[in-house]
Amino acid sequence: MTRRTRRRERPVLVYDGDCGFCTSSVRFLERHVPVRATVVAYQFADLDALGTSAERAAYExxxxxxxxxxxxxxxxxxxxLTEAGxxxxxxxxxxxxxxxxxxxHAVYRLVANNRDRMPGGTAACMLPAAERPGAAAERPGAGG
Incomplete structure (x- = not known):
């Protein structure tokens, strides 16, 4: 499926806002790296306008x-990191x-597949996105 996207002023970083480890990792980046992007949890992003899906955003x-x-x-x-300069x-x-x-890539997948066991990780990180408390399908304006 081809999605039409428009040129943006800033890049966008999309992460899993239901995952404690993911949220902690993004907060760490914001404190220590000059993040030159709009940072948004996928559960609150217009994923269709960004050219992606909730399934992909829950995966990585x-x-x-x-x-x-x-x-x-x-x-x-x-x-x-490249954009941070x-x-x-x-x-x-x-x-x-x-x-x-x-x-x-191998390290990323290892960490992502075990994020519920990482510092800040929660049991919600183990659940498929649709089964998490406050699942994206229940949120107005969430992609999916």
């Missing part, structure tokens, strides 16, 4: 660049080049 953190291209997981984190830019670029990108 997403980076939507100014042109509307969607990147997920370790690639999204690498793009966020300074020493973060180098780390972000390195994360997105093989073979480092392969390792970054």
């Amino acid at each position: 953190v997403l980076w939507i660049d100014r042109a509307g291209r969607v990147s997920g997981g370790a690639e999204a984190v690498g793009r966020l 300074g020493p973060w830019r180098a780390l972000g670029v390195i994360m997105r080049v093989a073979p480092v990108s392969w390792a970054a």
Whole structure:
């Protein structure tokens, strides 16, 4: 399915707002990295307008660049760091080049698949998105 997106002033970082680990990770980034993006929990984002779905946003953190291209997981984190500039830019670029990108993807999936066990993680992180308390389908304006 092709979605039409418009050019944005700022990139958008979309994360799982129902997951304590994800929320803690985003807050850490906001405190320590100059995040030059609009940061929004997918449960409160217009996902269709962003060119993505609730299923993808529940699976991985997403980076939507100014042109509307969607990147997920370790690639999204690498793009966020690249956009941050300074020493973060180098780390972000390195994360997105093989073979480092392969390792970054493996580590990202390992952490994402076990986020309920990570510091700040909750039992809600284990549940499929539709079964979590306050599921996105019950929220007005949520994509899905």
